[in-house]
Amino acid sequence: MEVAHLQRRFIDLTTTLFQQGILDNQFIQLQQLQDESNPNFVHEVVSLFFQDSEKLLNELSRILDHQIVDFKIVDAHVHQFKGSSASIGAQRIKDVCIAFRSCCEENNRDGCIRCLQQVKQEYCLVKSNLEDLFRLEKQILAAGGSIPTMQ
Amino acid sequence: MAMERGCKSTGGEPHVLAVDDSSVDRAVIANVLRSSKYRVTAVDSGKRALELLGLERDVNMIITDYWMPEMTGYELLKRVKESSELKQIPVVIMSSENVPNRISRCLEEGAEDFLLKPIQPSDVSRLCSRFLR
Numbered sequence: 001m002e003v004a005h006l007q008r009r010f011i012d013l014t015t016t017l018f019q020q021g022i023l024d025n026q027f028i029q030l031q032q033l034q035d036e037s038n039p040n041f042v043h044e045v046v047s048l049f050f051q052d053s054e055k056l057l058n059e060l061s062r063i064l065d066h067q068i069v070d071f072k073i074v075d076a077h078v079h080q081f082k083g084s085s086a087s088i089g090a091q092r093i094k095d096v097c098i099a100f101r102s103c104c105e106e107n108n109r110d111g112c113i114r115c116l117q118q119v120k121q122e123y124c125l126v127k128s129n130l131e132d133l134f135r136l137e138k139q140i141l142a143a144g145g146s147i148p149t150m151q
Numbered sequence: 152m153a154m155e156r157g158c159k160s161t162g163g164e165p166h167v168l169a170v171d172d173s174s175v176d177r178a179v180i181a182n183v184l185r186s187s188k189y190r191v192t193a194v195d196s197g198k199r200a201l202e203l204l205g206l207e208r209d210v211n212m213i214i215t216d217y218w219m220p221e222m223t224g225y226e227l228l229k230r231v232k233e234s235s236e237l238k239q240i241p242v243v244i245m246s247s248e249n250v251p252n253r254i255s256r257c258l259e260e261g262a263e264d265f266l267l268k269p270i271q272p273s274d275v276s277r278l279c280s281r282f283l284r
Contacts (some may be wrong), residue, residue: 029271029272030179033179033186035186037185038182038185044178045175045178045179045182048174048175049175052173052174052175076220079218080173082247083173083247083268084173084175084176086247086268086269087175087176087179087268087269088175
């Protein structure tokens with residue numbers, strides 16, 4: 001049965017994301033906030049996260065491209081990115097941001113550049129996996145099934 | 152029906168003003184509050200919060216992020232508590248960082264509580280049962 005197969009893929013993908021620490025319990029909290037009065041809540045919040053993140057990452061790249069860096073500004077952007085990552089449960093991004101902020105405190109441009117590369121990689125991983133998850137959700141609903149709830 | 156300034160609403164859903172410069176966090180806190188049946192206005196800065204408070208007389212609680220550009224949540228708290236019109240409104244501060252000095256400074260300035268982000272529905276239920284009916 002197609003629905004069962006899709007639901008299995010959904011469960012497997014979600015389980016993997018949690019096991020690899022890409023997502024944490026906060027993502028489940030967001031899913032639990034979604035209901036009939038706000039059926040697209042998770043998708044909306046995650047879309048906002050993608051929009052904000054891309055602006056922040058572009059801005060960080062631009063700032064760190066210069067030899068003279070205002071580390072207070074970099075730190076402010078990373079603080080914001082850390083906050084929004086934590087709010088959607090993107091645990092690994094949040095963890096890299098913690099290391100990134102340490103580099104800012106040390107005025108370490110090379111360290112910041114390394115952290116930026118790492119945070120971009122983690123962001124791409126979260127984005128592609130969440131897009132796969134949302135695609136599976138759409139397919140399950142289109143096939144007449146319900147989305148499995150994760151605990 | 153006129154709403155009493157601060158604390159308890161005298162009819163209808165209590166009105167909470169949420170202040171956060173992060174669009175992600177605004178969406179989350181607004182949804183957490185709405186799921187607890189509160190009317191929410193979410194703004195992105197302390198400046199906008201003060202503008203709204205000058206226009207609307209029915210805000211029953213303010214929940215604000217600490218770390219915002221231009222005006223921090225602490226600065227917003229001070230402005231609210233210095234105002235004879237606004238000082239009765241309970242103010243709650245949110246932050247992603249657990250900094251003891253920051254927490255005590257906010258509580259000394261009159262904040263009712265200090266919450267660590269990400270905010271959970273249980274945080275909101277606890278707060279609102281203390282300050283809102």
